[in-house]
Amino acid sequence: MRKTPAIIGLLAAAVLLYGFLVEPSWLETHHLRVQDAALHRALAGRIAVQLTDLHLTADDRLAGKILERLRRLKPDIIFLTGDYVRWRGDYPAALSFLAMLDAPLGVWAVMGDYDYSDSRRSCLFCHRAGSGAPTRRHRVHFLRNASAVIHTDSGAVRIVGLDGNGEEERRNAEASLGAGVDGLPTIVLSHDPLAFDDVPADGRILMLSGDTHGGQVPLPGWFWRLIGYTKNAQYNQGLFRRGQNTLYVSRGVGTSHVPIRIGRRPELVVFYF
Amino acid sequence: MPRCGLTVSILLVLAGLVVLSACDRPPRQDRLLYDFEMDSDLDRLHWKCRVLYALSPRHATHGRHSLRMDLYPSTYPGLSPRLTLHDWSGFESLCFDIFNPGPETLHITVRIDDREDTPPYADRYNRRFALRPGMNAVRIPIAGLTTSGTGRRLDPAGISRFLFFMVNPAKKRTLFVDYLRLCRKRS
Numbered sequence: 001m002r003k004t005p006a007i008i009g010l011l012a013a014a015v016l017l018y019g020f021l022v023e024p025s026w027l028e029t030h031h032l033r034v035q036d037a038a039l040h041r042a043l044a045g046r047i048a049v050q051l052t053d054l055h056l057t058a059d060d061r062l063a064g065k066i067l068e069r070l071r072r073l074k075p076d077i078i079f080l081t082g083d084y085v086r087w088r089g090d091y092p093a094a095l096s097f098l099a100m101l102d103a104p105l106g107v108w109a110v111m112g113d114y115d116y117s118d119s120r121r122s123c124l125f126c127h128r129a130g131s132g133a134p135t136r137r138h139r140v141h142f143l144r145n146a147s148a149v150i151h152t153d154s155g156a157v158r159i160v161g162l163d164g165n166g167e168e169e170r171r172n173a174e175a176s177l178g179a180g181v182d183g184l185p186t187i188v189l190s191h192d193p194l195a196f197d198d199v200p201a202d203g204r205i206l207m208l209s210g211d212t213h214g215g216q217v218p219l220p221g222w223f224w225r226l227i228g229y230t231k232n233a234q235y236n237q238g239l240f241r242r243g244q245n246t247l248y249v250s251r252g253v254g255t256s257h258v259p260i261r262i263g264r265r266p267e268l269v270v271f272y273f
Numbered sequence: 274m275p276r277c278g279l280t281v282s283i284l285l286v287l288a289g290l291v292v293l294s295a296c297d298r299p300p301r302q303d304r305l306l307y308d309f310e311m312d313s314d315l316d317r318l319h320w321k322c323r324v325l326y327a328l329s330p331r332h333a334t335h336g337r338h339s340l341r342m343d344l345y346p347s348t349y350p351g352l353s354p355r356l357t358l359h360d361w362s363g364f365e366s367l368c369f370d371i372f373n374p375g376p377e378t379l380h381i382t383v384r385i386d387d388r389e390d391t392p393p394y395a396d397r398y399n400r401r402f403a404l405r406p407g408m409n410a411v412r413i414p415i416a417g418l419t420t421s422g423t424g425r426r427l428d429p430a431g432i433s434r435f436l437f438f439m440v441n442p443a444k445k446r447t448l449f450v451d452y453l454r455l456c457r458k459r460s
Contacts, residue, residue, distance in 0.1 A: 119320035132325055132345060144322060 019217070019262040024255055025061045028265040029069060032239075032248065033272045034206060038185035042155030043273035046105070049073060050269040052081040052191070052210030053252025055114065058093045062253055062266060067100055069268055077105040077150070080140065081210045082112025082164045082191030084125075086256065089114070091121040098125075098138040105150050107140045112164040112191035112211065114256070149184065158184040160205075164191035193235035193249045201243030212236050214251030214264040237264070304364065307354055307453040309333075309340040317355045319436075323347035332372035332408070335452035339372070344439055344446045351381065351438025352450060362429040364455040367413045372449040373404040379439065379446060380404065383411075385418055386434040387427040395422020402437075404448070412456070 034040075049070065056063060070078075078101055084094035101107045116122050126142050128135050141148065143161020150157050186205045190196070193209035214237035215224065224232035240247040253266040307314060315326055329341035344350035361367070373379050385398040399421045402411055418427040439446060 118316075120316055120318070123320055123322075126322075130325070130327060132323075132343070 015262065016260075019260040023261040023263075023265055024259055025065075026265050027062055027065050027069070027253070028267045029073075030250075030267045030269045031272070032269060034246070036185065036204075036206060036246070036273075038204065039157065039187070039206060039273050042152055042157045042185055043076075044154060046076040046152065046273055047073060048077045048079060048271040048273070049075040049103075050079045050081060050208050050248070050250055050271065051253060052208075052250045053083040053112070053213055053254050053256075054094070054097065055086045055089070055252075055254030055256055056084055056094045056097050057086065057090050060093065060097075060254075063097050066253065066268060067097075070101070073270060075103050075270070078103045078107040079159075079187070079189055079208050080107065080109035081189050081208055081250070082110050083114040083210065083252070083254070083256075084112070085114055085117070086254075087114055088117045091118065091124055095124060095135075095137050098140050102139055105152070107138075108148070108159050108161065108189060109140045109142050110161040110164055110189045110191055111142065111144065116165050143189065156184055158186045160186060160188045162188065162190040162192075162195050192231065193240075193247060194231050196235065196240065196242065196245070196247045199245055201245065204244045205246075207245065207247045209235070209247060209249045210252045212249055212251065213255065213261075214249075216255060216258070216260055216264050217262045218264070303368075303457050304358060304455040305335075305452075306356070306358065306455065307340075308336050308338075309451055310336045310338050314340075319353040319355065321350070321353075324350045324352075326352075329449060332374075332449040333451050334370040334408070339370075339449040339451035342448045342450060344442055344448065346442055346444060348441060349438040350442065351436060353434075353436035353438075354453070356432065356435060358455070359432050360430045361415050361432050361455055364415055364429075364457060366415055366456045367435070367454075368456045369411050369453040370451045371404055371409050371411060372451075373406050373409065374447055374449070376406055378403050378405050379442075379448070381437045381439055381448075383413060383437045384434070385413075385427060385432060387418075387429075387431050389433050392420075393422075396420050396425065398427055415455075 051066065084098065085091055111122065111125065115125065124135065126135060127133060143159065144163045145161070147158055147160040150159060188199065188205050188207040190207055190209050191211050193211060196207050196209070199205060199207065212232045212235065215232050221233045235247065235249045237249050237251045240249070248269065250269050251264050251267055255261060309328055312328065318326055323345040325343040327341045328338040330338055333339040342352060380401055380403055382399060382401050386392050397420055398418045415429050418429065419425060420427065
């Protein structure tokens with residue numbers, strides 16, 4: 001009986017060690033088939049990869065692993081859904097990582113709230129320093145409440161990007177989507193999954209989001225609601241459907257607040273159409 | 274020793290009273306909010322798409338530099354500096370100098386909030402100012418800060434946000450701003 005507290009203590013220490021030292025750098029490749037006829041017509045046989053919440057630093061252990069997996073996967077298109085830096089973090093490290101990304105149908109991105117934590121440096125994602133001219137450091141297309149159409153041999157797809165700058169994101173969701181009502185299958189990138197609530201139910205869109213990290217550790221929905229994390233309570237991780245719309249919330253790659261992950265491995269998501 | 278202790282106590286109380294009375298007096302000097310002299314000043318601005326800021330040696334009215342603002346066509350390009358002083362009570366006015374290098378009169382809207390959340394238009398101070406070509410000294414009386422819709426007087430001890438912006442400029446505009454300060458009460 002006397003041994004029980006010691007065993008519990010040892011187990012807790014082991015779980016914490018695993019959570020801090022092992023899982024945060026144990027990257028999972030998550031394969032997912034999208035069930036949407038319109039997207040299938042336009043993107044059949046194509047591979048898309050989503051990366052989110054990288055929270056990169058200069059000595060990031062996962063950056064190399066991600067690039068290695070991308071080299072093997074050879075995705076046709078890459079989607080980035082925000083939070084490339086830590087809070088007021090290392091922008092040059094994030095920009096260097098973005099410079100390594102390329103795909104035949106483009107690399108499409110939105111910004112997350114952390115990317116705006118240093119608003120002056122956030123401009124460097126799109127512009128040269130001290131200039132309004134587009135950056136030449138990378139080939140990533142940032143969509144800030146904007147959309148673009150990509151053409152394939154078998155059709156076209158609209159990519160809509162909702163900006164991750166807090167309230168503006170929510171306010172602009174409907175307006176940005178409204179611009180794309182032309183019958184094209186639509187993929188929406190939004191760092192904040194709560195923007196899914198603002199999409200018209202008959203929109204027939206696939207939304208890709210992040211932000212939640214899957215909670216980083218398994219906690220019940222009521223707990224997230226209690227501490228005011230509605231996004232985690234509502235859309236912690238995985239697939240969600242509402243009307244004809246589909247949302248995928250990736251638990252992302254990096255960590256924030258506490259560098260721990262337990263049962264929430266960092267993920268790179270591969271979509272097949 | 275006890276007598277010495279009593280003297281020290283009386284002196285401390287007197288010193289405290291002097292400090293308190295000084296605190297209660299209206300400020301005697303202007304309070305500089307932004308002089309735009311250091312690169313770190315640029316870190317204290319809220320940067321937004323379609324606005325570029327840079328320190329400039331041109332049109333400085335205080336120190337050696339001003340803030341050059343390049344405002345590109347967009348909805349509300351302007352300046353939103355982070356405030357470190359939220360208690361504006363005791364000052365007479367908010368003052369800044371702004372140089373319009375173009376040949377036409379331009380208009381800016383000044384917005385001041387006394388709520389931490391984002392108040393609606395009706396519950397914040399909004400006023401349009403004309404900027405003639407050349408140097409313009411803008412002076413906004415603190416006592417006249419009232420909300421647009423409700424006519425409520427802003428709480429000068431709890432100012433949360435100050436910004437100014439142009440509304441939908443049709444082409445790129447450049448302005449130079451300097452010497453953003455709270456001006457003292459005149460006796």
